[in-house]
Amino acid sequence: MxxxxxxxxxxxxxxxxxxxxxxxxxxxxxxxxxxxxxxxxxxxxxxxxxxxxxxxxxxxxxxxxxxxxxxxxxxxxxxxxxxxxxxxxxxxxxxxxxxxxxxxxxxxxxxxxxxxxxxxxxxxxxxxxxxxxxxxxxxxxxxxxxxxxxxxxxxxxxxxxxxxxxxxxxxxxxxxxxxxxxxxxxxxxxxxxxxxxxxxxxxxxxxxxxxxxxxxxxxxxxxxxxxxxxxxxxxxxxxxxxxxxxxxxxxxxxxxxxxxxxxxxxxxxxxxxxxxxxxxxxxxxxxxxxxVRWPGRFEIIPGEPVIIIDGAHNPDGARVLRHNLDLVFPGREITFALGILRDKDVAGIIRELIRSTDTVVTVQPLSYRAATPEEIAREIEAHHVEAASAIDRGIDRAKELAGPNGVVCVAGSLYLIGEARQIILNK
Missing domain, CATH: 3.40.1190.10 (Mur-like, catalytic domain)
Structure with a gap:
């Protein structure tokens, strides 16, 4: 073959x-x-x-x-x-x-x-x-x-x-x-x-x-x-x-x-x-x-803005990710590029990860099981929420909203972060 x-x-x-x-x-x-x-x-x-x-x-x-x-x-x-x-x-x-x-x-x-x-x-x-x-x-x-x-x-x-x-x-x-x-x-x-x-x-x-x-x-x-x-x-x-x-x-x-x-x-x-x-x-x-390296799990990519990639795909993983964001970036507002599979606990992940002061751009992971950006966005109550038509556009929009001194976190599914890493590291 x-x-x-x-x-x-x-x-x-x-x-x-x-x-x-x-x-x-x-x-x-x-x-x-x-x-x-x-x-x-x-x-x-x-x-x-x-x-x-x-x-x-x-x-x-x-x-x-x-x-x-x-x-x-x-x-x-x-x-x-x-x-x-x-x-x-x-x-x-x-x-x-x-x-x-x-x-x-x-x-x-x-x-x-x-x-x-x-x-x-x-x-x-x-x-x-x-x-x-x-x-x-x-x-x-x-x-x-x-x-x-x-x-x-x-x-x-x-x-x-x-x-x-x-x-x-x-x-x-x-x-x-x-x-x-x-x-x-x-x-x-x-x-x-x-x-x-x-x-x-x-x-x-x-x-x-x-x-x-x-x-x-x-x-x-x-x-x-x-x-x-x-x-x-x-x-x-x-x-x-x-x-x-x-x-x-x-x-x-x-x-x-x-x-x-x-x-x-x-x-x-x-x-x-x-x-x-x-x-x-x-x-x-x-x-x-x-x-030791383990890509895509609270992986910090330096830049303007700094980007964190994490495959948190269940409520417990989302809770840990939020704790780590607060620990490493205390007092900082977070802008998320968030994509979740439909068969996951979407509400539970959002509840643990997203706060009312956050900014969120929803995207669709590369899986037939993925929830649409619009479906995810409807579940979120935050400072600013919008849906993106593609992963690369969602990441670009999250970076734009965060500004050069901000923090962007790409999270929600392992099927998202692989594509996201390629997009981020190749730019």
């Missing part, structure tokens, strides 16, 4: 949508000789922060001299972002080859009478094949949706990570915190340690599930903590105490209060691995945190 043919193939698969279940991915990987068993893995789920935590763990392992794969979703701009080895995205040619290889086994499945695998299942299988083919020793695997019935849940990891649990994907994972936590806890495997920053009812359910599987739980505030020590040179200084596992102070190249918690989860997981693998040292951890 050429890359263009690969995109056409995946676009055709996308019409099958999201179809949770394990039978298709299990059969596909069986036909492919179980590539996911040829490397060690760390499995990461959670409502928010799973991407940042995945990036930090991958950076730590790479800094330790370990050949490391990272699998994430969705991508911001292009599919190869989803498969990374030692911090480098795979090429379009490598991505196409992996999908083409996997497609042969999809054809075999269909010939056997199996149901068509989804786009995410095919990409997941292709990622496992690619990581095995290039000989990664570890792969940090981010869950796509939920956990229990997610196609990544075929792996038996060295560590399971559940960053946190709040309401999300209620149409697929249930309408209560307990329902969501049950899906997240579905990644817990027999005897495999669990690290989590979940709280309350969700934490109790995670602990019960872990107890049934004889898996030790390391929970925030009980087994590890993190403290903010200041901002310097565009980084935040953090102090992480993981009890008997060790303590570390580091400069974290990811800004925001939520990254204090995410970094503590990642460091605790790394220290657990470090207890059995001497390559994972305090120095490697500090070096990794100092350089």
């Amino acid at each position: 050429t890359y263009e043919q690969t995109l056409a193939y995946l676009e055709n698969l996308s019409k099958f949508g999201i179809n949770l279940g394990m039978s298709r991915i299990e059969r596909l990987l069986e036909l492919m000789q179980q590539p996911q068993r040829r490397f060690k893995s760390i499995h990461v789920t959670g409502t928010n922060g799973k991407g940042s935590t995945t990036a930090m763990l991958s950076a730590i392992l790479t800094a330790s001299g370990i050949k490391t794969g990272m699998y994430i979703s969705p991508h911001l701009v292009d599919y190869p972002e989803r498969m990374v080895v030692n911090g480098q995205e795979i090429t379009k040619e490598e991505f196409s080859q992996a999908i083409h290889y996997t497609s042969k086994f999809v054809e075999q499945m269909l010939a056997e009478g199996f149901e068509q695998p989804t786009e995410f299942e095919v990409i997941t299988a292709a990622a496992f094949y690619y990581f095995a083919a290039v000989g990664v020793e570890y792969a940090v695997i981010e869950v796509g949706l939920g956990g229990l019935l997610d196609s990544t849940n075929v792996i038996i990891p060295e560590i399971s990570v559940i960053t946190n649990v709040t309401l999300e994907h209620t149409d697929r994972c249930g309408s209560t915190i307990a329902d969501i936590a049950r899906h997240k806890a579905g990644i817990i495997k027999d005897g495999v340690p669990v690290i989590t920053a979940a709280k309350g009812e969700a934490l109790e359910l995670i602990k019960r599930t872990a107890s049934e599987k004889d898996a030790k739980v390391y929970s925030k505030d009980e087994h590890f903590t993190s403290q903010f020590r200041g901002l310097a040179n565009g980084k935040q200084q953090v102090a992480i105490d993981a009890g008997v596992l060790g303590q570390i102070e580091a400069d974290l190249n990811l800004i925001g209060c939520h990254q204090l918690e995410n970094s503590a989860v990642a460091v605790t997981a790394a220290l657990i691995l470090g207890a059995i693998d001497p390559r994972i040292t305090f120095k490697a951890i500090k070096n990794a945190l100092d350089i």
Whole structure:
């Protein structure tokens, strides 16, 4: 396949949508000789922060001299972002080859009478094949949706990570915190340690599930903590105490209060691995945190005006984004370029993120699931609200309204910020 043919193939698969279940991915990987068993893995789920935590763990392992794969979703701009080895995205040619290889086994499945695998299942299988083919020793695997019935849940990891649990994907994972936590806890495997920053009812359910599987739980505030020590040179200084596992102070190249918690989860997981693998040292951890990048998550782009890009796409993420804006830009008025998917909690996101003194330009993310700018604008009560006909026009208008000394924040959907980054960085 050429890359263009690969995109056409995946676009055709996308019409099958999201179809949770394990039978298709299990059969596909069986036909492919179980590539996911040829490397060690760390499995990461959670409502928010799973991407940042995945990036930090991958950076730590790479800094330790370990050949490391990272699998994430969705991508911001292009599919190869989803498969990374030692911090480098795979090429379009490598991505196409992996999908083409996997497609042969999809054809075999269909010939056997199996149901068509989804786009995410095919990409997941292709990622496992690619990581095995290039000989990664570890792969940090981010869950796509939920956990229990997610196609990544075929792996038996060295560590399971559940960053946190709040309401999300209620149409697929249930309408209560307990329902969501049950899906997240579905990644817990027999005897495999669990690290989590979940709280309350969700934490109790995670602990019960872990107890049934004889898996030790390391929970925030009980087994590890993190403290903010200041901002310097565009980084935040953090102090992480993981009890008997060790303590570390580091400069974290990811800004925001939520990254204090995410970094503590990642460091605790790394220290657990470090207890059995001497390559994972305090120095490697500090070096990794100092350089780790996670584009589109409270990403600050200097200029006139300064622009923040953040993929906050649920009320909890929006609340954290607002807190970080107030922390980093105290007393400043914010001009938003805001785009939200229709199947998200639009009212909840707006309630947490937008204040009456703000200025908002609504835009439409690049997704068939997107709410129109007019639909979003009708939900907002702010100093000034208007709808834009295109993302680039919306960003330009937000910059104009903010003025050269202002602050612009592009937020609301991961499907928005990928396009927004391209527009902003290419100007």
